[in-house]
Amino acid sequence: MRMSDGPTVAEDVFINASPATVWALITDLDAIGRWSPEYQGGEWIEGATGPAVGARFKGHNKREDREWESQSIITVCDVERTLAWAVGREPSSAGASWRFELTPQDSGTHVRQQVIIGPGPSGLTAVIDQRPDLEEKIIANRCAEHSRNMQATLQGLKAAAEQGA
Numbered sequence: 302m303r304m305s306d307g308p309t310v311a312e313d314v315f316i317n318a319s320p321a322t323v324w325a326l327i328t329d330l331d332a333i334g335r336w337s338p339e340y341q342g343g344e345w346i347e348g349a350t351g352p353a354v355g356a357r358f359k360g361h362n363k364r365e366d367r368e369w370e371s372q373s374i375i376t377v378c379d380v381e382r383t384l385a386w387a388v389g390r391e392p393s394s395a396g397a398s399w400r401f402e403l404t405p406q407d408s409g410t411h412v413r414q415q416v417i418i419g420p421g422p423s424g425l426t427a428v429i430d431q432r433p434d435l436e437e438k439i440i441a442n443r444c445a446e447h448s449r450n451m452q453a454t455l456q457g458l459k460a461a462a463e464q465g466a
Contacts, residue, residue, distance in 0.1 A: 302440050304419050304426065310444050311415040312451040318462035320381040320403045320410045326462055327384055327401045327412075328352045330360070336457020338450045339364055352378045358386075369424070371396070389421055396423030412458065414451045418443070 302308050316323055326332050328351065334342030341361040349356035356375045362368065376392050377385035383402050387395035397418050404411040418425060418440070425443055429436045 302444070303436055304429065304440065307420070308418040308440050308444055309415065310418075310447040310451065311413055312448060312455055313411065313413045314455040314459050315406060315409055315411055316459045316462045317409040318465075320405055322462050322465070323403055323410045323412060323458070324381045324384075326458055327403075330358055332461065333454060333458070334361070336461070337454045340454075346372070352384060354378050360388075367424075373399075388423070394421035395419070396421050396426075410462075412455060414455055416447055416451070418447075 330343040330345070334340055339362055341363050343358050343360040345351065345356065345358050347357045349358065352375055354375055354377065356378075358373055358375075360371045360373060362371060371388050372390060373386040373388045374390070374392060375384070375386050376398070377383050377400065381403060383400060385398065385400035388397045388399070389395045392398070397416050399416050400414070402413040402415070404413075425439065429439055432439065
């Protein structure tokens with residue numbers, strides 16, 4: 302897979318809690334940071350106080366020997382259904398686009414977390430620029446890392462939601 306393919310990773314979990322309970326957790330910028338191995342939390346910026354299309358937030362991230370901040374913009378906010386954001390100033394040049402999709406199911410909620418890498422520049426594209434001959438391997442490794450991180454995040458979300466946190 303190459304950057305031009307729009308590498309995508311998605312993970313799913315069933316949570317025995319209502320969409321309202323899950324929504325409250327996924328829209329709490331610091332709550333997700335408690336479960337994610339990479340995303341460490343964040344804050345609303347530029348006057349935003351919560352999720353709404355066009356609202357911006359700053360995220361704090363950490364990987365192994367590297368820490369960075371990113372700015373994101375909410376692109377979809379369908380309460381108790383879908384929360385999506387683009388990393389960067391403009392969705393059309395996002396370094397990545399993330400989303401949570403909530404679907405009522407039986408006595409709980411099916412949750413899907415997804416990321417589409419690109420099309421804009423990011424730390425990943427900087428690494429690929431240094432070693433274009435390894436692009437497919439670099440992307441495969443990052444996708445595998447995203448998958449592991451998303452699984453951990455979703456398991457933390459599940460535990461918190463089911464405990465009524």
